[in-house]
Amino acid sequence: MSAEAxxxxxxxxxxxxxxxxxxxxxxxxxxxxxxMIAKQYLITxxxxxxxxxxxxxxxxxxxxxxxxxxxxxxxxxxxxxxxDGVMANDIYLALVTIHGTIMVFFVLTAGLSGTFSNLLIPxxxxxxxxxxxxxxxxxxxLFFLSAVIMLSSLFVEAxxxxxxxxxxxxxxxxxxxxxxxxxGMTLWLVSMAIFIASSLMGSLNxxxxxxxxxxxxxSMTRLPLTIWTFFVTAIIGVISFPVLLSAALLLIxxxxxxxxxxxxDIYIAGExxxxxxxxxxLFEHLFWFLGHPEVYIVILPAMGLVSEIMATNSRKPIFGYxxxxxxxxAIAFLSTIVWGxxxxxxxxxxxxxxxxxxxxxxxxIPSAVKAFNWIxxxxxxxxxxxxxxxxxxxxxxxxxxxxxxxxxxxxxxLDINVHDTYFVIAHFHLVMGISALYGMFAGIYHxxxxxxxxxxxxxxxxxxxxxxxxxxxxxxxxxxxxxxxGLPRRYYTxxxxxxxDDLQNVNVLITTxxxxxxAFQLVFLYNFFSSIFYGKKAVQNPWKxxxxxxxxxxxxxxxxWPGEIPHVYRWPYDYSNPNHDVDFVPxxxxxxxxxxxxxx
Amino acid sequence: xxxxxxxxxxxxxxxxxxxxxRIFDLTQVGSSSDDSQVASDNDNNIQGYVMFGFLAFIxxxxxxGLLKWGHLALHTPASEHGLLVDNLMNITWVLIFIVQxxxxxxxxxxxxxxxxHKDRKALFxxxxxxxxxxxxxxxxxxxxxxxxxxxxxxxxxxxxDKDEDVIEIELYAQQFKWTAxxxxxxNVLGKANVxxxxxxxxxxxxxxxxxxxxxxxxxxxxxPKGKKIHFKMRSQDVLHSAYMPHFRAQMxxxxxxxxxxxxIPTYTTAEYRELPFMIEKVANINKLRAEKSVELLAxxxxxLDPYTFDYLLxxxxxxxxxxxxxxxxxxxxxxxxxxKWLSEKTTLTQDIKAAAAAEKxxxxxxxxxxxxxxxxxxxxxxxxxxxxVAKVAMK
Numbered sequence: 001m002s003a004e005a006x007x008x009x010x011x012x013x014x015x016x017x018x019x020x021x022x023x024x025x026x027x028x029x030x031x032x033x034x035x036m037i038a039k040q041y042l043i044t045x046x047x048x049x050x051x052x053x054x055x056x057x058x059x060x061x062x063x064x065x066x067x068x069x070x071x072x073x074x075x076x077x078x079x080x081x082x083x084d085g086v087m088a089n090d091i092y093l094a095l096v097t098i099h100g101t102i103m104v105f106f107v108l109t110a111g112l113s114g115t116f117s118n119l120l121i122p123x124x125x126x127x128x129x130x131x132x133x134x135x136x137x138x139x140x141x142l143f144f145l146s147a148v149i150m151l152s153s154l155f156v157e158a159x160x161x162x163x164x165x166x167x168x169x170x171x172x173x174x175x176x177x178x179x180x181x182x183x184g185m186t187l188w189l190v191s192m193a194i195f196i197a198s199s200l201m202g203s204l205n206x207x208x209x210x211x212x213x214x215x216x217x218x219s220m221t222r223l224p225l226t227i228w229t230f231f232v233t234a235i236i237g238v239i240s241f242p243v244l245l246s247a248a249l250l251l252i253x254x255x256x257x258x259x260x261x262x263x264x265d266i267y268i269a270g271e272x273x274x275x276x277x278x279x280x281x282l283f284e285h286l287f288w289f290l291g292h293p294e295v296y297i298v299i300l301p302a303m304g305l306v307s308e309i310m311a312t313n314s315r316k317p318i319f320g321y322x323x324x325x326x327x328x329x330a331i332a333f334l335s336t337i338v339w340g341x342x343x344x345x346x347x348x349x350x351x352x353x354x355x356x357x358x359x360x361x362x363x364x365i366p367s368a369v370k371a372f373n374w375i376x377x378x379x380x381x382x383x384x385x386x387x388x389x390x391x392x393x394x395x396x397x398x399x400x401x402x403x404x405x406x407x408x409x410x411x412x413x414l415d416i417n418v419h420d421t422y423f424v425i426a427h428f429h430l431v432m433g434i435s436a437l438y439g440m441f442a443g444i445y446h447x448x449x450x451x452x453x454x455x456x457x458x459x460x461x462x463x464x465x466x467x468x469x470x471x472x473x474x475x476x477x478x479x480x481x482x483x484x485x486g487l488p489r490r491y492y493t494x495x496x497x498x499x500x501d502d503l504q505n506v507n508v509l510i511t512t513x514x515x516x517x518x519a520f521q522l523v524f525l526y527n528f529f530s531s532i533f534y535g536k537k538a539v540q541n542p543w544k545x546x547x548x549x550x551x552x553x554x555x556x557x558x559x560x561w562p563g564e565i566p567h568v569y570r571w572p573y574d575y576s577n578p579n580h581d582v583d584f585v586p587x588x589x590x591x592x593x594x595x596x597x598x599x600x
Numbered sequence: 601x602x603x604x605x606x607x608x609x610x611x612x613x614x615x616x617x618x619x620x621x622r623i624f625d626l627t628q629v630g631s632s633s634d635d636s637q638v639a640s641d642n643d644n645n646i647q648g649y650v651m652f653g654f655l656a657f658i659x660x661x662x663x664x665g666l667l668k669w670g671h672l673a674l675h676t677p678a679s680e681h682g683l684l685v686d687n688l689m690n691i692t693w694v695l696i697f698i699v700q701x702x703x704x705x706x707x708x709x710x711x712x713x714x715x716x717h718k719d720r721k722a723l724f725x726x727x728x729x730x731x732x733x734x735x736x737x738x739x740x741x742x743x744x745x746x747x748x749x750x751x752x753x754x755x756x757x758x759x760x761d762k763d764e765d766v767i768e769i770e771l772y773a774q775q776f777k778w779t780a781x782x783x784x785x786x787n788v789l790g791k792a793n794v795x796x797x798x799x800x801x802x803x804x805x806x807x808x809x810x811x812x813x814x815x816x817x818x819x820x821x822x823x824p825k826g827k828k829i830h831f832k833m834r835s836q837d838v839l840h841s842a843y844m845p846h847f848r849a850q851m852x853x854x855x856x857x858x859x860x861x862x863x864i865p866t867y868t869t870a871e872y873r874e875l876p877f878m879i880e881k882v883a884n885i886n887k888l889r890a891e892k893s894v895e896l897l898a899x900x901x902x903x904l905d906p907y908t909f910d911y912l913l914x915x916x917x918x919x920x921x922x923x924x925x926x927x928x929x930x931x932x933x934x935x936x937x938x939x940k941w942l943s944e945k946t947t948l949t950q951d952i953k954a955a956a957a958a959e960k961x962x963x964x965x966x967x968x969x970x971x972x973x974x975x976x977x978x979x980x981x982x983x984x985x986x987x988x989v990a991k992v993a994m995k
Contacts, residue, residue: 070604071604089921089922089924090921093918093921093923163918164918168839168917168918169838170837170838170839170855171838171839171918171920174837174838177775177837177838177919177920178920178921179921263855263856264855264856264857265793265794265795265836265855265856266794266836266837266855266856267774267794267795267797267804267836267837268775268836268837268838272794272795272797277856278856279854279856279857280839280855280856281854281857314714314722315716315721315722316722316723316724316725317724317725319725319726319727319728320726320727320728320732321726321727322727323727323732345841345850345851345852346852346854347851347852347854347857347859350754350755350758350759353754353758354751354754354755357747357750357751357754358747358751361743361746361747361750362743364739364743365736365739365740365743368735368736368739369732369735369736371703372703372731372735373732374707375703375706375707375710376725376731378707378710378711378714379710379714379723379725380714380722380723380725381710381714381716381722381723382714382716382717382720382721382722383644383648383711383714383715383716384638384639384644384716385639385643385644385647385648385651385715385716386638386639389639390647393651393707393708393711396707397658397704397707397708400699400700400703400704400707401700404696404699404700405696407692407695407696407743407746408689408692408696411688411692411746411747411750412750412754413684413685413688413750413753413754413757414685414688414689414692414750416685416757416848416849416850417674417685417845417848417849417850419841419850419916420841420843420916420917421916455636455637455638456637457637458637458638458643462643462647463617466650466654469654470654470657473657473658473661474661477661477662477665478665478669481665481669481670481672481673482669482672484672484673484674485672485673485674486674486843486845486846486914488843488914488915488916490918490923490924491923491924492923492924493924494924496924496925496927497912497914497927498885498889498904498907499885499907499909499912501888501889501892501907502672502881502884502885502888503672504888506669506672512610515607515610516610516614519610519611519614520614522618523614523617523618526618535637536635536636536637539636542636542637542638543638573726575722575724576721576722576723576724577724578724583721583722598724598726599726599727600726600727
C-alpha cells in the first residue's frame with residue numbers, strides 16, 4: 001500500500017466519524033472496526049474453549065472411572081453414545097479428536113492470535129485500523145462459519161470425526177474403518193478449509209498492516225514485542241497453512257473421487273479397495289508441515305503478550321529486546337524445518353530422522369534465550385502482581401517445565417519408546433496448551449480495560465490463577481509417569497491390560513485435578529462477563545504502560561485517536577529510565593535534550 | 601456413585617470459595633484502600649509470598665511424584681539396544697532436573713524477592729551481551745553433546761547390517777489384531793499383497809513365490825533370546841503402530857509399504873518375571889486386582905484373574921473403535937525352546953492344503969449368519985470377514 005493510499009485512508013476515517021451513525025448491525029455484527037472484531041474473536045474463542053474443556057473433562061472421567069455410569073454422560077451425549085450413562089468407545093475417540101481440534105485451532109489460534117493481533121496491531125503501531133477492515137470482517141465471519149460447521153458435525157448420525165486431530169488416513173478416509181470417517185469427517189474437512197481461508201486473510205492483513213501503517217517514528221526496532229510476535233506468527237501462518245489446505249483437499253479427493261494420494265493396498269471389511277500407489281506417510285509430511293509450525297503459531301503470540309506484560313509489571317525494560325526479536329525469528333525459521341520429529345517412527349528413512357533430531361534440538365537454544373531473558377527481566381524489578389503478571393510468570397514456568405521434556409521427545413532415539421504415550425500428552429499440554437492459555441489469560445486480564453473500558457476483579461483473578469496453576473501441574477506432572485510406564489494415548493480404557501492396573505490411581509488423581517481446575521474456570525467466566533457490565537470503570541492507562549494503545553480514549557472510537565495519531569520517539573520499554581523521574585516514559589514522549597539511548 | 605459425590609463436593613467447594621471472595625471484596629469497599637483493581641502494595645506482598653509457596657509446591661510435588669510414581673516407569677530394558685536408550689534417557693533426565701530446579705527456583709525466587717513496593721525503583725537493565733552469550737553458548741554445547749550421543753544411538757538402532765545373521769519375522773496388523781509370519785527354513789519371507797488374500801491365506805502371501813512355501817503364520821509371537829530379530833511390518837487397512845515397550849521398540853505399520861525394526865532380546869520371559877522389580881510390580885498389581893475383585897464380587901460380578909507378567913505388543917496408533925484392545929502376547933524363549941516351538945508349527949502351504957481338504961466338510965457347515973445386533977465394530981468386521989472367507993472357501 002502506498003503512502004498516498006495511507007493518507008487517503010485517514011481522510012476517509014475522519015469523514016466517516018463525522019457523517020455516519022453506526023447501526024446495531026454495523027457496530028456489533030458486521031463491524032469493520034478492529035477493536036470490535038477482536039472482541040468477536042475473543043467471545044467466540046471463549047465459547048469454543050468452554051466446549052473444548054468440557055469435552056476433555058468428560059473423557060478424563062471415563063479414563064479415571066472406566067465404563068462407569070454417569071448421568072451427565074447420558075444428558076450430554078444422548079442415548080446413542082452414552083446408553084445408561086456409560087460412554088461408548090466411538091464417542092470417546094470423537095471427544096478426543098474434537099477436543100484437540102477445537103483447542104488447537106479455534107481457541108489457541110483464532111481465539112488467541114485473532115483477538116490480540118486484531119486488538120493490538122493498529123493500537124500499538126499507531127494506525128487507525130487494519131489495512132483492510134473489510135477483509136478483517138470477512139476473516140472473522142469465515143472463522144465463525146467454520147466454528148459452526150465444526151460444532152454441527154457433533155450432531156450427524158454416525159458421530160463427528162474421530163480419527164484423532166491429526167486425521168491420518170486411511171482411518172480418516174474410510175468410513176468402513178471408523179464411523180466418524182463418514183459425514184463427520186467431511187464436515188471436519190470443510191470446516192478446516194474455511195478456517196484456513198479465514199486464517200490466511202487475517203494473517204495477510206496483519207503483515208500488510210505492520211509493514212505499511214506504522215506511525216511516524218515507529219521503526220521496526222521500536223515495535224513492542226507483541227507486534228513482533230504477531231507479525232512473525234502471521235508469516236509462519238501464511239507459509240504453512242496452505243500446505244494443510246492442500247492436504248485437506250487431496251484427502252477430500254481420495255475420500256470422494258477415488259484418487260489414491262494417500263491410500264494404497266487396502267483390504268477392509270472383507271474386500272480389497274481399488275487404491276494403489278499412494279502413501280499415508282505423504283499425508284503425515286503435509287500435515288506436520290503445518291502441524292509443527294502451528295504450535296509456534298499458538299505459542300509465539302503468547303510469548304509476545306507475556307514479554308510486554310512482564311516488562312510493564314516489573315517496571316523494567318524487557319531484558320535483551322534485540323535478542324528476543326532474534327530468538328523469535330530463529331524459532332520461526334527452525335519451526336518450518338522440524339516437522340519430521342512427529343514422524344521418527346512413521347516408516348520414513350531413519351537418515352531423515354537424524355536430520356530432524358538435529359534441527360529440533362536446535363530450537364532449544366532460542367527457547368532457552370527467551371526463558372533466561374524473562375527471568376532476568378524479573379531480577380531487581382519492582383514487580384506489580386496484577387493477575388496478568390501472575391499468568392505471565394506462570395506461562396514462563398510451564399513453558400520451561402514442558403519445554404524441557406521436549407529434549408526427550410525431540411531426540412529420535414528416546415522418542416521410540418515414548419512416542420504416542422501419555423508422556424507426549426503431558427509435554428505438549430504444558431509447553432503449548434497451558435502456556436498458551438496462560439498467555440491468553442494474561443492478555444485478557446491486561447487488555448480488558450482497553451477492550452471494555454472496565455476493570456476485571458483482581459481478587460477473582462488471583463483465585464483463578466492460583467487454583468489453575470496448582471491444577472495444571474496436578475494434571476500434567478503425574479501424566480509423565482504413566483507415559484513412561486508405556487501407556488498409549490487414545491485408549492478408551494486400559495482395563496484390558498493388567499500390566500497397567502497400577503496406573504489407575506494416578507488416573508483418578510489426574511481427573512480430580514482436572515475437574516477442580518475446570519470448575520474454577522467458572523470464576524474467570526463470571527469475572528469476565530459480569531465485569532463487562534458491572535466492572536469498575538477503567539482509567540486511561542491503568543497499568544502505567546508506555547505503549548501507544550494507552551494513549552487512546554477509554555471509550556472506543558472509529559479511528560482510535562480523536563485527533564492526530566501520536567508520533568513515536570523512543571522504544572517501548574522505557575521503564576525506570578534513570579534519565580527520568582517517573583518510572584515510565586510513553587513512546588510518544590519526545591527525547592529530552594541530550595537524552596541518551598540506554599539500550600541496544 | 602462416589603465419583604458423583606466427589607464432583608458435587610468439588611462444585612460446592614467452588615461455590616463456597618466464590619462466595620468467600622465476594623465477602624472479601626465487600627469488606628474492602630468500606631476500608632480506605634482503593635478499589636482500582638490494580639495491585640496494591642498489600643497485594644504485591646501477599647502474592648509474593650504465595651509465589652514462594654508455589655515454588656515449594658513445585659519442588660515438593662516433584663519429589664513426592666518421584667517417590668510415589670517413580671517405580672511405575674518402565675524398568676530394566678529387555679533388549680540390547682534398550683540399554684543404550686535408557687542410558688541416554690537417564691543422562692537427559694539428570695540434565696532436565698538440574699535445569700528445572702535452577703530455572704524454576706530463579707523465576708519464583710525473583711518474583712518473591714522483587715515483589716513491588718511504592719518506594720522501590722526497578723533497576724534499568726536493558727541488555728548485557730555477556731549474559732546473553734553465556735546462555736546461548738552453554739545450551740549449545742550441552743545440546744551438541746546430546747545430539748551426538750542421540751544420533752550415535754539412533755544409527756546403531758535403526759540401520760540393520762545386511763550381512764548380519766538375523767531372524768526375519770513379519771508383523772501383520774489389521775483392525776484389531778496382530779499376526780506374525782516366520783520366514784521358515786530359508787529365512788526369506790515370501791512376497792505378499794493384500795490383493796492375494798484368500799481363504800486361510802489371510803495375509804495375502806504370494807504362494808507362487810518359492811520363498812513363501814515354508815512361511816509359517818501364527819497368532820502368538822515367540823522369539824529367541826540373544827538373536828537379532830528383524831521385524832518387517834505391514835498393515836492391511838489403516839495405520840497401526842507396533843509398540844513393544846519392554847524392548848524399547850516401536851514402528852508404524854503402514855498400508856502399502858513395509859517398515860522395519862530390529863532388536864536383540866536379552867531376557868527370556870521366565871527370566872524377566874524373576875527380576876526383583878518385576879516381582880514387586882506384579883505383587884502390587886495383584887494386590888490392586890484383589891481389592892477390585894472384592895468390589896466386583898460384592899456387586900455380583902466375577903473376580904479378576906491374578907496377573908502374571910508377559911511381554912506385549914500393543915497398537916499405539918489410533919486405528920478404530922477397538923484400538924484400545926489390539927494386542928499380542930510376545931514370548932521370549934531360550935533358543936532351544938524357540939526351535940522346538942517353531943518346529944511344531946505348520947507351514948502356510950500345509951495350512952492351505954488342509955483347508956482345501958476340509959472344503960467338503962466346510963460346505964456342510966452353514967455360512968455363519970451375520971449378527972445384526974452386533975454392537976461392536978470389531979464384531980461386525982470379524983463377521984463380515986468370516987462370511988467372505990466362508991464364501992471363498994465354498995467356491
